[in-house]
Amino acid sequence: WEKRVKESSKIGSGNGNGVCVLVTGAAGFVGTHVSSALKQRGNGVVGLDNFNDYYDPSLKRARQALLARLGVYIVEGDINDEELVRRMFDIVEFSHVMHLAAQAGVRYAMENPSSYVHSNIAGLVSLLEVCKSVNPQPAIVWASSSSVYGLNNKVPFSEKDRTDQPASLYAATKKAGEEIAHTYNHIYGLSLTGLRFFTVYGPWGRPDMAYFFFSKDILKGKSISIFEGPNHGTVARDFTYIDDIVKGCLAALDTAEKSTGSGGKKKGPAQLRVFNLGNTSPVPVSDLVSILERLLKVKAKRKIMKMPRNGDVQFTHANISYAQKELHYKPTTDLQTGLKKFVRWYLSYYRDGKMSDQ
Template sequence: MKAIVTGAAGFIGFATTKELLKQGFEVVGVDNLNNYYSVSLKKARLEEINNNSSFRFVLADIANKEQVERAIGNEKNVDVIVHLAAQAGVRYSIENPSAYVSANVEGEVRIFEQALKFESCPPVVYASSSSVYGANRKIPFSEEDRVDDPVSVYAATKRAGELLARSYAHVHNLKTTGLRFFTVYGPWGRPDMAPWLFTDAILAGRPIKLFNYGKMQRDFTFIDDIVRGVMSVVQKIINEPEKVADIYNLGNNQPVQLLEFVAAIEQATGKKALTELCPMPPADVEKTYADISRAERDLDFHPTVSIRQGMASFVQWFKHYQGK
């Protein structure tokens, strides 16, 4: 079996690639190694898998048609494309919206177009986000909810990606499934996200900012649980495509208040946090909460890692990585 993974040097892309290789897939990884966050971290992830003979890495920008064609245009017998490349970060989308349109909209179109060019016309499993729920008041968030009120450019581009997928399915009969990820964290996670930022600050004795005066809630989902969900979709979309829905929530189904999240880091580090209470940023939402009943039914998706277990694992990895 052969898979193409875009964003292979990214957090979820790297973890998914490792699991695909473990399960016997040949994997072609694509990434542009942009500098939105530490390139050295992305290269360190790749070093973990580059010695696997079933893995080939290609440096390419998915928004660039010529680069995509050179990178993967000649691949044969592709069974699935796992499209995880994206410009991430809600708050950065305020500063640089064009980067999000390029990567998350134009880049997705390039991948869909390339899928159509392959003789096998492989299905595409792609990354969406819980951010598409925007200002929705109904809790928990269900795939059946309306998602036409985004509060950030990032969320708008992710919703655009879902609509594009639906269009390609209708016009070209391209099989696609989008995964709305809910605050994914764990070892090898991104340095712009709260687990890294808070852990780094607490270990160094610096204060951390608690937005919405500490009343924010997030459906933190451990990376291993997310990868199990992704792999379940991959296997089903290859073997039983008629049994896979077009959208799934992948979340922990247990929102955690920011103060509880900080307490988990304090327990894992053995250090007390210095906190600064701040108002809500304009592009953020107060709470995310995934209804995962569809994923439970179709994918046998059952998250198992608690926030205290997950943050203990992250802190252990973080100390080791920083020590190196």
């Protein structure tokens, strides 16, 4: 595997700019898109993923095959395996880390709390332990989440709003990740940029997310439960299309300053930033279903639930002015257009039960 890692880390002749990125969670939804975009613009890219079975691992394998064709190799391992990650840094001088590996999902945490602590807290610490001790230290961009805004915040959420009332264990571990990042920035001079993603959707998406399993159940003629809240529009999400998120991730990498430490010793203050990456246009969950019905050409069997679900926040809406100013982040895909692309991918991927990676 070491030879493959070296191959994959090679910087292209285009506008690679000396950038070589370790992407954790590369076989995941966002990780696949980010790795592909980085490779295609000429950066060196090496992935790391443990291919866990939180959702259908065959989808992760299909994403892996897609990346392999672009020349991106994914090392199969856990971010908690410090020895393995150190070995990767021995082989390659990574200028950046795009840290996307995490245990995602809100409801899974009720039955599997320890997997959130393992990946989102211990795994982050383990990764940062390696990053702090290598020389030169990489600049790190990592995925936080809109879930840190928790309960009782006014909308739209801005980065200065309170984040002390997480509604789920997932949110609590993402919030903890931000505090941990602060510590490593402060003590070891690591350059860290956190991105609070807002409900990302698109082709190669996650089967545990509503737009994905609603599509599946609508096509199968099964009834779908819509947690709408007391009134239409009470529960809404700031759905953000994957290509917009990828642009935000690349801009965060491109504007990340170098770390100011080396081999665990800090030389000066280093960059620490946290940005919202959302769409600024929340859509009620029942309207999401109406769009899917039109695109799939099948009427949904709706079961409207008026009660909120444990762990869910009712409304998410990003204020993106800070990301607009610093990253020139500007989402351009509305939900109708983005879902059209998702549905086209979904139908071709699952057509006749066969897989297609186009």
